[in-house]
Amino acid sequence: MTPGCKRLIERCRTRPIAHVAAEMGISRATASKWVGRYRRHGELGLLDRSSAPARQPTSTPGRLAERIESMWREREWPAPDITFEHDQEGTPVGRRITRLLAQLGLNRRKFIAPNGMTTRQPQRITAERPGRTVHFDVKKVGRIPDGGG
Incomplete structure (x- = not known):
């Protein structure tokens, strides 16, 4: 207090x-x-209390969440395919199951593989000689026509 x-x-x-x-x-x-x-x-x-609701009647049931997680991990299905599959079986799931996947910690590509390893390979940019490769970051702030003003 x-x-x-x-x-x-x-x-x-x-x-x-x-x-x-x-x-x-x-x-x-x-x-x-x-x-x-x-x-x-x-x-x-x-005392301080949590502002989270005590119950959420519209939340996804536990078994359904487990099934969505297994489809994501084992079959590597994207969210629209998982939604379509459940609709075909008569179990409608919200179109945006990505929110559920984010709650499960599966919203990143590296979590698709069952072992948790990333599926992307880092690549290196190599230049033939120093100064050969230059990176420019360009941002159009005003209404400049293509080709200059």
């Missing part, structure tokens, strides 16, 4: 919440929220 909350609770025992809130520079609604939490739950009500 922070010292500010403790001070707020102590002051609100003998004085109106609106007056204490004005003195402390917070809104009356915020002060009322904290005082109400203290009255309902005691000091436990003043």
Whole structure:
């Protein structure tokens, strides 16, 4: 519990919440929220809580998530194919299963292989002699026609 909350609770025992809130520079609604939490739950009500919902009725069921993960890892299917396969079987899945794959930590290409190894090979740019290969980064800021202005 922070010292500010403790001070707020102590002051609100003998004085109106609106007056204490004005003195402390917070809104009356915020002060009322904290005082109400203290009255309902005691000091436990003043601890930080997660803002995540307690339940998510529209979340993907566990077995379905496991099946999508296995299709992604073992068969290396892209998200649209996984969605199409489930629609054909009568189990509709949201079009954007990429969000589910991101939650599972499978949203990167290197996680497609079952062993977790990357499927890309690093390549090196080599020049015949120093200064032969030059990289320019060009950004058009204004409306410059092709070929110059």
